[in-house]
Amino acid sequence: MSLDSEIDALTHNHVYLGKRHDENARRTLWVVLLTAVMMVAEIAAGIAFNSMALLADGFHMATHAGALGIAALAYRYAKRHATSGRYSFGTGKVGDLAGFASALVLGIVAIGIAWESVARLLDPSPVEFGEATIVAVVGLAVNIVSALLLGHGHDHGHDHAGHDHHHHERDNNMRSAYLHVIADALTSVLAIAALLGGRYLGWTWLDPAMGVAGAIVIALWSWSLMRDTASVLLDATDTELEAEIRTLVEGPGDAKILDLHVWRVGPAAHSAIVSVTGAARATIGERLRPVHEIEHLTIEIR
Secondary structure: OOHHHHHHHHOOOOOOOOOOHHHHHHHHHHHHHHHHHHHHHHHHHHHHHOOHHHHHHHHHHHHHHHHHHHHHHHHHHHHHOOOOOOOOOOOOOHHHHHHHHHHHHHHHHHHHHHHHHHHHHHOOOOOOHHHHHHHHHHHHHHHHHHHHHHHOOOOOEEEOOOOOOEEEOOOHHHHHHHHHHHHHHHHHHHHHHHHHHHHHHOOOOHHHHHHHHHHHHHHHHHHHHHHHHHHHHOOOOOHHHHHHHHHHHHOOOOOEEEEEEEEEEEOOEEEEEEEEEOOOHHHHHHHOOOOOOEEEEEEEEO
């Protein structure tokens, strides 16, 4: 084997995109189209029928369309620049950046919806319940179809033979889109309940009250996604994977880990730097071979 061939065999790329990257990108585009159409219908109907619950659902769907648009762009950007040498560990975390941006915008929108809903509670105005209910039901149907489209690509887990670690391929870009649809479906249900209560029971206060409830749901979802994506963007360690590495390396008793860094570089890919004393590099590499989550491993012998 020539020197060039040996070098080629040892080099590797830094493409850490999820296995379902292309499929998830296509599903997201379909949901963007569905959502954009329904968003316009719900906002227009909310204004025409003077329903805060319907407007809240429509504006949430508007942010949902925007977030899905960001998700679609993130998939495209990550794929296009996956092999670029500009990014040390590839573009596997672009989706987490998009998810964080989406969560941040949703948090702001939740505050806006809550503010307007409280204002409607203090100063009620008439609502055309029948027409608004029909639009809300159609919106819920769109949410259900969108959830079915995105659900196939959401948070699939699998086990690896050879060790006990149960690893999930967590695509936070897809997760942001999926949770957005689920939260949107919930606000649609709240809107329908409010409109029916107002029409048949005379509870006009229920419409803005459900607007407040929807805002709280959106805010909670936003915080959850913001927390998880920020953790990835800040290279938080995977404690379960770190514990597994320590067990495999130090288990036989002839090696000691002096320094260990484990962080996520893609939906199903981690990078690790292991500083060890007491054993050879080849020995440590062999012990860590079963840990398939580690796509980029650096072993330092001291």
